[in-house]
Amino acid sequence: MPFKVVMVFGTRPEAIKMAPLARVLKHWPGLQLHICSTGQHRDMLKQVLDSFELQVDKDLEVMTQGQSLNGLSQQLLIHLDTTFERLQPDIVLVHGDTTTSFIAALAAFHRQLPIGHVEAGLRTGNLRAPWPEEANRRLTGVIADLHFAPTAEAQANLLRENVPADTIEVTGNTGVDALLWMRHHQQQTQWRPAADSPLAVLEHQRRMVLITGHRRENFGDGLRNICEAVATLARRYPDVQFVYPVHLNPQVQSAVYGVLSDTPNIYLIAPQDYQHFVWLMGRSHLILSDSGGIQEEAPAIGKPLLVLRDVTERPPEPEGGTVLLVGTDRERIVHHASELLDDAELYARMSRVHSPYGDGHASERIARRLYTWLEAKALRDRA
Template sequence: MSFKVMMVFGTRPEAIKMAPLARVLRQWPGVDLNICSTGQHREMLKQVLDSFELAVDQDLQVMTQGQTLNGLSQQLLIHLDQAYERIKPDIVLVHGDTTTSFIAALAAFNRHLPIGHVEAGLRTGNLRSPWPEEANRRLTGVIADLHFTPTTKGEANLLREGVPNADIEVTGNTVIDALLWMRTHQQDIHWHPAADSPLAVLDDTRRMVLITGHRRESFGGGFRNICLALADLAHRYPNVQFVYPVHLNPQVQNAVYSVLADTSNIYLVAPQDYQHFVWLMGRAHFILTDSGGIQEEAPAIGKPLLVLRDVTERPSVLEGGTVLLVGTDTERIVKEASLLLDDDATFQRMSRIHSPYGDGHASERIANRLCIWLKHRSAASKTA
């Protein structure tokens, strides 16, 4: 008996987190996997897939210049509906909280196709933060049939919202699978950026701070505050290297380059493929980010993390004392970053490994539960 599983993703973070699951499902007995990319982060998706030795089966190419979220949603709904008609999957897998995830789930629901939600159950309780991700994740949860949640906190959120316990599986997060696989791969081959990489200019004898930022709720004043904080830190610590792979969104690019382009110890580089980014995380003294995935990855390898957000849907990371919410307030960012650079006791306290999101085997747990569910569903339909 073979089941057709269709995996839909569109952004770089989704691809990173779905790649280890795709690698497992490609080898899982009785599974015919079809990978569908919507191309929401087209330039960055191929980097991720190449790193994990994967290729998509179909690319919907839905993005257009100046597209709004509503325009993107419209195109996704049309193209995914057509894709489901062609492929006729037994189940559709979506990830997390993107527009691609919710619209892919909605299109499947409208066709009476079962939906599996990977990284389900995360909540901030605030529909405006992160925006629109919190709403996307909640709406996807309403129509999903299987909920693969990283932690028992996620499970509790889902149970509170009325999801039957039988439909929930606590698996850990596949991002830890991706991270550990890549770290092991790099260590095995003694991997290092090539001589022509923009990262090759970094001085191994100097400390390095890694920065990422892309969240829509920070566009405008929030991003300017972050950039002003980075400029201040670079001035205070001229011997520290600040590396910022700048997201391709024009609003991010404009804010970052208008403030930081002429600062000699701030290295503004293009978004890095996953191999290079994992190397950067390992090399970093600490990390500043508004990313959800990095909130899970950094503690798993013992890197102190300052989160450029006011709330997080990942409260488990805060319990280990290695992650601190600093928001987008310039003075707060400078204060907490300075402590990590000046105070060894603070740095050591936040440098412990804390990994509430799994042991690197989430993908196997998802694949196992998925196949059991599909077999039971098939057997039930035959006896109906």
């Protein structure tokens, strides 16, 4: 009988990073994969799954209008408990630091099911930044049985917390797997956005700055400062196109459209599916983002990135890297973006291709360790 693996995710970033692993596990001899979605980002989630040719086996449909984190947690715990009771998995896989990840791990722990934590060991050391993600990943780390750390730094964080060394595997980040797979697919098929896509209006001869912003810790003043910085840059550089796929969260929509509407060279567009977003990253001259995933992806394709956060769980690159932590101060964002738009020598130094977060083979490493661990456990259980 194959080992039964249940993979749980609910947000778009989780789906992107779990999709390449799901593709590997579906074809790994001796493993049977079940994908369970909590549906936190249902529409955006479907876009990702379609891009990677995957389907959800179980959709919990737990989201309701105006739901609090506690309300979501309650619903997740009830529905996941029922799902685990029915499926009786040999292991539950969760990713990163979302509420879905922690509650899925907790539900598995209550049923004494083994837990594998993908992208384990990221830390800022501050429970309030990012909130609630820092607590979610720390709490998940306490009850996980297998820790798939993306980097040596993440492994070191786990070891400092007394996680047994033989339960940690340094794998690289599956987000880099996803990016490189999609880039290769697009290059092989000469993929381009369709003529009716909102991206078709972009002029290829003009430089483009890609912006994203959605983190809870930036809601309010932080997001407003980011938008005001983008507005200043758009006025200063009328020949540059500023493209902002606006997250569906009402607080993000209100802030972005409130500040950035009606500027000719600012393009506020709907969230893009993964194929279109990867194309946008490849097309961009510079990226401004508060996304942890983009912090890992941008270096792999040589795109300078200004990280719009005050702290980050990804280790900062040494001087001369492609990523610069600038926070949400309007003047700092404008200053550093202007430098990269004006200084060709600085831009050349920050646009080199390198990959400190993975080589595109993290999913295979995770699958191999997962299978050998399950085999060894089965032998122990039979002894």
